[in-house]
Amino acid sequence: SEPGHPLKQFGTGDKTTLSGDNRPDLLKFYKKYYAASNMKLALISSAPLEILSAKAKQYFSDIKNRPVKVPELPAAFRKSLKNEYRLLKIKTIKDVRSLEIDFPTIRLLDHKGSKPASVVGSVLGYEGKGSLLSKLKEEGLVLGLSAGGGSSHPNINSFSISISLTEKGLNEYERILEMVFSYIEMVRKHGIEKYTFEQAQAMAQINFDWKNPNEGMGFISSKASLMHDYALKNIEKLPFLFTEYEPEAYKAVLETLVPENSMVVLSHNSADYDQKAPYYGAEYSLRKIKGERFERLANPAKLEGTLYPEKNDFIPYRLKLIDEDPHLIKDDALAKVWFKYDHRFKQPKVYLTYQIETPHTYRSPKNLQLAKLYEAAVQEGLNELVYPIQMAGLSYSLSVGKKGVVLTIGGYSERINDLLKIVTQNLMEIRIDPQKFNNIKEAMVRGLKNRKLGQAYSRGGYYNWLMLLDEQYTEEEKLQALLPLSLDDVKAYAKTLYEKVFITGLIHGNYNDKKAIENTNILIDSLKSQPLAEKDRYKQIVEKMPKGKRFSFSREVKDNNNSLSYAIQVGDKDPALLAQVSMLASIVESDFYTQMRTNQQLGYIVWSFQQRMEDRIFFRLLIQSSTHGPFEMRKRVNAWLQSTGKLFSKLTKEEFERHRQALIVGLEKEGDSIASVLSDLYSLAVDEDGDFLYKKKLIDAVKKVKKSDVILQARKVFLDPNTPRLEVLIRAKDSKEKVPAGIINDVKQFKEQISVIGTNS
Structure with a gap:
C-alpha cells in the first residue's frame, strides 16, 4: 500500500499492540461511531x-x-507505476508454490447490476477448451487458476488472478506472466461478448429462483451488512442478479489489468528475501521490475492455441418440477440403489451418489497411491470436457476411499444425463499426457512431505488413526509406494479397477423412477463389471483396547505447538449407549472449554466430543498449546476428569432437560439443500446398511434417556480405571519436557501390546 494509507497499518494485533489498558480507546471508538x-x-x-x-x-x-463522520479511505491504495511492475517474493514455511497477480481496479459498487469483476473473472478463469488455464497446463506450468475481484471497502477494489504452480512453472514464472498478459490483451481487444453476460445472467437467475432456503444468524447478518451499500428495495435481489449489460464497465476493468498496475506475488519455500515483516516474521523481498522483463509483459507475443470462451449450450432454460413417490429401484448382486423424491425444496434439481466398491483401492500402500493418482488423473482429463456443463449449474465429484470409488453428480435435472455420460465414459481411460501426470504426482509427493509440518493436533490425529485403525499406512510407506509409479501404471490400473464391483447408490431430487433407473444403468453399462461378493468387500477394523488398559504414546513433531488427545473407549454401537454419551458430551463441553481454555489458558484449540469409528464409540478430549507441554496438560486434564463427579452431582433436572432438548433439535435438523439431504441419506445407506430409521431410533433413545443413566455413564467414562483409553502426547519441535518412563513412541509397540493382551485374554 501507499505510504500513509490506512491499509499500511497492522490489521489484526499481537501481544505488543493489544497489551496495556485498551479501554480508553474502546470507549473513544464507541462514542465516535x-x-x-x-x-x-x-x-x-x-x-x-x-x-x-x-x-x-x-x-x-x-x-x-x-x-457520524465515517472515515474515508483513499481509493488509490497502490498507485500504478510507469514502465515497471512490483514483484513481491514471499518465503513460505510449507512447500507450496503460488503466483498471484493483483490489480487495483474500478469502484465495483458503481456497477451493481453489471458486476464487471464477475463477468471478466468468468472469462479469464475459464477452464474449457482454448482457455488460458488449458494452455498453461499443456505446457506443464500450472495446476490450477482462478480469477475474480471484489471490494473490502467501497473505495478499496481489486481484481486478482491466482495460480497454483508446478515446479517447472515456478522456474518459468515469467513465461506464465507473459502468457497471462497475452491472454488479457486478447480479451481486451476482443471485448466481452454479450452472450457471456447473458449466460451469467441466466445462471444467476436460475440459482436465485431455485436457491436453497436460508435463515439464521449468518443470513440475517449479511442482510444488515448489505443495507450499508444497497437501497432497501434492492437488498433481496440486486446483490445476486445481473440486471444490466455494461460493456464499458467490463472494458474499464480490463484496462486496469496491465503490468504497471499489478502486484505480482510469488510464494514458495526457497524464495530469496532481504526483509522481515515486523509482526509475524514473514521473510520477503519487494522489487520493481523494468526494462526488457517489463516490456515482455507490456507488449506480449500472441498466445497461440487460446481463444475467447465459446457460447455454452448446456445452460438449462426449461426447468420444471416432477412429483413422484420414492422407490428402491435396484437390488441385486451388482447394486443396491434407492431413490427418494424431494417434496421439500421443490427445485428442478437431482443429486446422485454411487459408492462403487472394488478390492483395488486399498489393502496395500501401492493400491492406495495408484487410486489417488487415478482420482487426480481422471479429474484432470475430464476438466475441459465437463467445465461448460459445470458452468451451467451441474457438478460432479470423484473420490477414492478404502472401500472403493465414490461418484457424485448433481444439479439441474434437465442435463444430468449429459454429465453422467461424459464422466462414466472416462472412468476407465486416463486421458492426460506425461507432463500433466508428472505435475499431479509431484504435487502428491509434496503434499505427503508437507504433512510432517502440520499442526501438533493434526499430527496427533495421524498417530491416533495409525494405532486405532487396522491396515493404516504411514506417510513413509505411502511415499515409498508413490515414487516409482508411472503413467502407464495408472492407465493399466484404470482398466482393471472395476473388474468386480458392488454399487450402493442414493438418488434424491426432482426426478422419477424411470430416470433414476436409466442413470444407474448408464453407470453399470459403462463399467461392464462382474459382481463383487460381500466377503471380498473391504471392512474397516477398529482396534479394541482391553479393559483396564491405558496407553500413552508420545512423539516430537516439527510444529511449535504441543498437543494432547484422549481417545476413551466407551463401547460398541448402540442407540441407547450413543444417546447417553451424546448427552454426556453436551453436558461437559462448556465446562471443559472454560476450565482448560478460559481459566487455565492452555491454548486456543480445546475440544471435547463423542466420536463413532465404524461400530465403536469413543469420547475424545483434545488440546493444543504453545505454552504448556503435553505431560503438563495431561496432569491438568486428569485433574479435570476427577472433578467431573462434582459437575454431575450439581446437575439439575432443568439443566439436564435443556441439554436433552438441544441435542434433539440438533439431531432433528434436516439438510438445507437437496444435496445435503442426499448426503445424510447416503450415509445411512452405507454406514447403517440402509437403515433409514437409524436417526429416528437415536432421537427416540435421547428422548428416553434418564439422568441417572447419564451420570453412571459419566463415572464409567471419566473415573472408572477399567475404562481403556489412548493418550497421544505430541511434543513441540526442540521440546525440553522430560518424557516419563513407560511412554511408548512407536505405533508397533501399541499394536504388539494389543496383540499380546488379546492373545492372553
Whole structure:
C-alpha cells in the first residue's frame, strides 16, 4: 500500500499492540461511531411483523441518533507505476508454490447490476477448451487458476488472478506472466461478448429462483451488512442478479489489468528475501521490475492455441418440477440403489451418489497411491470436457476411499444425463499426457512431505488413526509406494479397477423412477463389471483396547505447538449407549472449554466430543498449546476428569432437560439443500446398511434417556480405571519436557501390546 494509507497499518494485533489498558480507546471508538445513523438493523423470526417491530423498539430505541463522520479511505491504495511492475517474493514455511497477480481496479459498487469483476473473472478463469488455464497446463506450468475481484471497502477494489504452480512453472514464472498478459490483451481487444453476460445472467437467475432456503444468524447478518451499500428495495435481489449489460464497465476493468498496475506475488519455500515483516516474521523481498522483463509483459507475443470462451449450450432454460413417490429401484448382486423424491425444496434439481466398491483401492500402500493418482488423473482429463456443463449449474465429484470409488453428480435435472455420460465414459481411460501426470504426482509427493509440518493436533490425529485403525499406512510407506509409479501404471490400473464391483447408490431430487433407473444403468453399462461378493468387500477394523488398559504414546513433531488427545473407549454401537454419551458430551463441553481454555489458558484449540469409528464409540478430549507441554496438560486434564463427579452431582433436572432438548433439535435438523439431504441419506445407506430409521431410533433413545443413566455413564467414562483409553502426547519441535518412563513412541509397540493382551485374554 501507499505510504500513509490506512491499509499500511497492522490489521489484526499481537501481544505488543493489544497489551496495556485498551479501554480508553474502546470507549473513544464507541462514542465516535456508535450511533443509530451509522447502523443498519435486520431481524428474522417466525413471529408477526408487529412483534418484531416492538422488539426492535424495545432493544434499540435508546441508541442515540446523531450524525457520524465515517472515515474515508483513499481509493488509490497502490498507485500504478510507469514502465515497471512490483514483484513481491514471499518465503513460505510449507512447500507450496503460488503466483498471484493483483490489480487495483474500478469502484465495483458503481456497477451493481453489471458486476464487471464477475463477468471478466468468468472469462479469464475459464477452464474449457482454448482457455488460458488449458494452455498453461499443456505446457506443464500450472495446476490450477482462478480469477475474480471484489471490494473490502467501497473505495478499496481489486481484481486478482491466482495460480497454483508446478515446479517447472515456478522456474518459468515469467513465461506464465507473459502468457497471462497475452491472454488479457486478447480479451481486451476482443471485448466481452454479450452472450457471456447473458449466460451469467441466466445462471444467476436460475440459482436465485431455485436457491436453497436460508435463515439464521449468518443470513440475517449479511442482510444488515448489505443495507450499508444497497437501497432497501434492492437488498433481496440486486446483490445476486445481473440486471444490466455494461460493456464499458467490463472494458474499464480490463484496462486496469496491465503490468504497471499489478502486484505480482510469488510464494514458495526457497524464495530469496532481504526483509522481515515486523509482526509475524514473514521473510520477503519487494522489487520493481523494468526494462526488457517489463516490456515482455507490456507488449506480449500472441498466445497461440487460446481463444475467447465459446457460447455454452448446456445452460438449462426449461426447468420444471416432477412429483413422484420414492422407490428402491435396484437390488441385486451388482447394486443396491434407492431413490427418494424431494417434496421439500421443490427445485428442478437431482443429486446422485454411487459408492462403487472394488478390492483395488486399498489393502496395500501401492493400491492406495495408484487410486489417488487415478482420482487426480481422471479429474484432470475430464476438466475441459465437463467445465461448460459445470458452468451451467451441474457438478460432479470423484473420490477414492478404502472401500472403493465414490461418484457424485448433481444439479439441474434437465442435463444430468449429459454429465453422467461424459464422466462414466472416462472412468476407465486416463486421458492426460506425461507432463500433466508428472505435475499431479509431484504435487502428491509434496503434499505427503508437507504433512510432517502440520499442526501438533493434526499430527496427533495421524498417530491416533495409525494405532486405532487396522491396515493404516504411514506417510513413509505411502511415499515409498508413490515414487516409482508411472503413467502407464495408472492407465493399466484404470482398466482393471472395476473388474468386480458392488454399487450402493442414493438418488434424491426432482426426478422419477424411470430416470433414476436409466442413470444407474448408464453407470453399470459403462463399467461392464462382474459382481463383487460381500466377503471380498473391504471392512474397516477398529482396534479394541482391553479393559483396564491405558496407553500413552508420545512423539516430537516439527510444529511449535504441543498437543494432547484422549481417545476413551466407551463401547460398541448402540442407540441407547450413543444417546447417553451424546448427552454426556453436551453436558461437559462448556465446562471443559472454560476450565482448560478460559481459566487455565492452555491454548486456543480445546475440544471435547463423542466420536463413532465404524461400530465403536469413543469420547475424545483434545488440546493444543504453545505454552504448556503435553505431560503438563495431561496432569491438568486428569485433574479435570476427577472433578467431573462434582459437575454431575450439581446437575439439575432443568439443566439436564435443556441439554436433552438441544441435542434433539440438533439431531432433528434436516439438510438445507437437496444435496445435503442426499448426503445424510447416503450415509445411512452405507454406514447403517440402509437403515433409514437409524436417526429416528437415536432421537427416540435421547428422548428416553434418564439422568441417572447419564451420570453412571459419566463415572464409567471419566473415573472408572477399567475404562481403556489412548493418550497421544505430541511434543513441540526442540521440546525440553522430560518424557516419563513407560511412554511408548512407536505405533508397533501399541499394536504388539494389543496383540499380546488379546492373545492372553
